[in-house]
Amino acid sequence: MKVEQAPTVGKLRLPAIDWEDFIARYGTVLALVIVFVAFWVLEGRFVSGRNLLNILRQVSTLAVVAGGLTICVAAGEFDLSVGTVASLAGILVAGLMVRQEQTFEVALMVALLSGAAFGTLFGFIVTVFRVPSLIATIGGSSIALGVNFAYAGGDSIYGQMPATFKFIGQGFVGGVPFAVILALAVLLVQYLFLNKTRAGRYVIATGANPKAAKLSGINTERYRFLGLVCSGFFAALAGVMLTSYLGSAQPQGADPYTMDALAAVFLGMTTIKRGQANILGTLVGVLTLGIINNGLNMVGAPFYLQNIVRGGILIFAVLLAVRREEIRFF
Amino acid sequence: MSKVTRREFLMASALGAAGLAFSNSVTAAFAKDLFSHVRPDVPRQKKELKIAYLCQQLSAQSNQRVKAGFENWLKASGLPWDVTVTDAKGDPGQLSATIEDAVSRGVDAIIVTFGTLTAAQGALQAVAKAGIPMLSVDSGYYPPAICDIASNNYVMGSHMTSYLVQRLLGEGKTEANICTITANFHHGTRKRGKVRDAVLSENENIKVLADQVIQYEGFFETTLNTVNDWINRYGEDIDAIWCPWDEPAQAAAQALVSQGMTVKDAFVVGADGHPPAVEEMRNPDYPLVATPAQAFELWGALAGSFVDEIVGKGRPAKEVVPVPQVDFPAPFIVKGVNMPPEGKMPWETVDFYQLFFEQAMVKE
Numbered sequence: 001m002k003v004e005q006a007p008t009v010g011k012l013r014l015p016a017i018d019w020e021d022f023i024a025r026y027g028t029v030l031a032l033v034i035v036f037v038a039f040w041v042l043e044g045r046f047v048s049g050r051n052l053l054n055i056l057r058q059v060s061t062l063a064v065v066a067g068g069l070t071i072c073v074a075a076g077e078f079d080l081s082v083g084t085v086a087s088l089a090g091i092l093v094a095g096l097m098v099r100q101e102q103t104f105e106v107a108l109m110v111a112l113l114s115g116a117a118f119g120t121l122f123g124f125i126v127t128v129f130r131v132p133s134l135i136a137t138i139g140g141s142s143i144a145l146g147v148n149f150a151y152a153g154g155d156s157i158y159g160q161m162p163a164t165f166k167f168i169g170q171g172f173v174g175g176v177p178f179a180v181i182l183a184l185a186v187l188l189v190q191y192l193f194l195n196k197t198r199a200g201r202y203v204i205a206t207g208a209n210p211k212a213a214k215l216s217g218i219n220t221e222r223y224r225f226l227g228l229v230c231s232g233f234f235a236a237l238a239g240v241m242l243t244s245y246l247g248s249a250q251p252q253g254a255d256p257y258t259m260d261a262l263a264a265v266f267l268g269m270t271t272i273k274r275g276q277a278n279i280l281g282t283l284v285g286v287l288t289l290g291i292i293n294n295g296l297n298m299v300g301a302p303f304y305l306q307n308i309v310r311g312g313i314l315i316f317a318v319l320l321a322v323r324r325e326e327i328r329f330f
Numbered sequence: 331m332s333k334v335t336r337r338e339f340l341m342a343s344a345l346g347a348a349g350l351a352f353s354n355s356v357t358a359a360f361a362k363d364l365f366s367h368v369r370p371d372v373p374r375q376k377k378e379l380k381i382a383y384l385c386q387q388l389s390a391q392s393n394q395r396v397k398a399g400f401e402n403w404l405k406a407s408g409l410p411w412d413v414t415v416t417d418a419k420g421d422p423g424q425l426s427a428t429i430e431d432a433v434s435r436g437v438d439a440i441i442v443t444f445g446t447l448t449a450a451q452g453a454l455q456a457v458a459k460a461g462i463p464m465l466s467v468d469s470g471y472y473p474p475a476i477c478d479i480a481s482n483n484y485v486m487g488s489h490m491t492s493y494l495v496q497r498l499l500g501e502g503k504t505e506a507n508i509c510t511i512t513a514n515f516h517h518g519t520r521k522r523g524k525v526r527d528a529v530l531s532e533n534e535n536i537k538v539l540a541d542q543v544i545q546y547e548g549f550f551e552t553t554l555n556t557v558n559d560w561i562n563r564y565g566e567d568i569d570a571i572w573c574p575w576d577e578p579a580q581a582a583a584q585a586l587v588s589q590g591m592t593v594k595d596a597f598v599v600g601a602d603g604h605p606p607a608v609e610e611m612r613n614p615d616y617p618l619v620a621t622p623a624q625a626f627e628l629w630g631a632l633a634g635s636f637v638d639e640i641v642g643k644g645r646p647a648k649e650v651v652p653v654p655q656v657d658f659p660a661p662f663i664v665k666g667v668n669m670p671p672e673g674k675m676p677w678e679t680v681d682f683y684q685l686f687f688e689q690a691m692v693k694e
Contacts, residue, residue: 043563045562045563048562051559051562051563057558058555058558145419149388149389153388154388155391155394156577156606242551245551246551246554246581246584247584248550252419252420253548256548293555297540297555297563298563300540303541304543
């Protein structure tokens with residue numbers, strides 16, 4: 001590690017900056033800034049207030065599901081069902097309001113409970129029967145899709161939905177989309193949970209080194225269980241937000257969130273707290289994905305570049321982290 | 331002059347276009363009793379058949395509507411068929427596997443809806459080898475299918491794009507800017523897109539500002555986000571948005587509305603005539619202005635009746651369906667001109683042939 005000698009100003013000695021460490025820690029953030037500036041240079045309207053709010057609006061749903069997944073990954077587990085669980089919640093909330101004529105509150109409660117229920121099921125399978133979460137959630141993803149189709153017959157759900165519900169995804173507060181405010185509030189809660197509560201610290205300890213955590217007296221099964229429940233619950237909340245945003249429920253509308261949320265979490269693990277899933281890092285990951293998608297549209301880039309650039313950035317960022325041994329998968 | 335009903339017109343056109351050799355009883359039953367659910371007095375040879383009904387993407391409205399048409403027809407006909415429905419969830423490989431599974435089960439007939447049959451060559455060979463009659467719905471024609479039932483997507487693409495051009499000119503926009511959404515994963519949307527490009531190439535006064543190719547997965551959100559991005563970049567320079575079917579068109583319209591734009595600022599054209607989209611079109615400010623209405627429910631019913639004729643009654647397939655592509659007309663709906671009456675299916679609207687015919691011929 002290269003440490004520069006601390007510069008002095010008169011008799012005052014300034015703290016030394018380890019530039020290599022700084023770049024390693026904040027390289028992803030710097031890359032985000034560079035990408036942002038590049039799009040700004042290429043298309044001035046990219047930084048208009050309207051477009052910046054547009055970007056925040058577009059990533060708000062992903063931020064909620066990725067935040068929940070962050071807690072799960074921090075506990076050392078994977079959840080590959082977040083997309084289908086979000087789709088199920090989206091279908092349930094719309095179906096209950098439109099087809100069963102339930103109130104918004106009842107529909108919301110059932111939708112959120114469906115996510116928590118899937119998380120609980122996965123937690124049970126993973127911690128009691130010791131099935132790897134990767135497998136349990138792949139299987140569970142298929143079950144969620146099956147339940148989705150069993151409920152709605154695979155059909156999209158359109159119809160009159162209460163104004164309160166529409167406000168979640170389409171409303172504004174002081175010119176700011178409510179979905180953005182909601183997502184920030186959720187991320188704040190997730191951040192406080194992981195960093196300022198004992199349970200959150202135990203989640204991180206469990207994910208960082210389960211054996212050491214167990215030897216320290218932490219009930220690691222409980223926190224792995226909790227991680228999966230959080231992931232399911234926030235996926236369901238994201239599904240509700242998506243349905244409100246779209247104004248209709250699409251049976252597989254949230255399915256792409258699985259890959260996007262994983263990408264955001266992995267990108268986040270390369271920054272702020274390297275090698276560890278963390279909410280601020282995930283926020284950087286979510287913003288990176290959103291800015292790339294929006295920026296490429298704004299500069300009129302061919303559609304296929306979105307996939308190539310997104311995939312390339314993800315692989316490159318994780319590759320660097322793996323080479324520095326900050327992330328280890330298997 | 332006696333008026334021809336929408337349903338009668340569609341029936342006559344479909345039969346004429348395909349040169350179908352229906353028996354009188356089948357034609358009458360189809361036209362008269364399709365959705366009545368009751369037909370106890372018609373003598374039928376009630377042969378029990380095992381039918382594999384295979385969907386490529388059951389979560390699509392089009393798939394749902396064809397299935398509903400088939401099921402309603404079956405219920406109305408009272409035939410004791412054992413129908414197994416499967417959904418490949420958009421995966422061509424999975425569709426191929428479900429076709430092979432149907433062959434292994436030894437079903438009496440296979441109906442494939444919206445299938446990517448180009449990616450099912452091995453499975454189709456197995457069907458041919460087993461000699462199982464197979465029909466497809468909006469999958470493009472591939473042997474050994476007896477036929478494919480669909481709208482003519484070249485015609486639809488032409489209707490949509492020509493109308494877009496004409497509406498822009500009608501608004502006095504001799505120079506106009508449009509954005510386009512393209513979907514190549516289905517043969518129908520792909521053909522509409524190709525015809526769109528051909529029509530636009532003859533109208534160089536219209537500039538395509540941006541194009542986004544979408545996949546089925548997450549298409550609604552992708553379209554919504556992309557159109558929002560376009561509005562932020564091009565603002566009021568956008569005069570129209572072309573969408574390959576109604577659901578992306580609804581997403582595009584929603585993006586325009588959310589940014590305070592109405593049909594006066596920019597309009598959207600779609601395709602399919604899905605009831606939720608057509609209901610939205612009743613709002614005068616809603617940007618979606620035109621859509622060809624495909625008769626999905628009738629396709630499902632027609633597929634059922636073909637199986638009944640060929641497998642149930644043993645009539646020669648070539649006699650029942652002499653041509654491999656059964657093209658159903660899709661009446662073109664334009665907001666404020668020929669919206670279907672409320673409570674009617676969109677394809678039951680009075681189409682432009684009838685409108686012009688009445689304009690030209692009916693004199694009080």
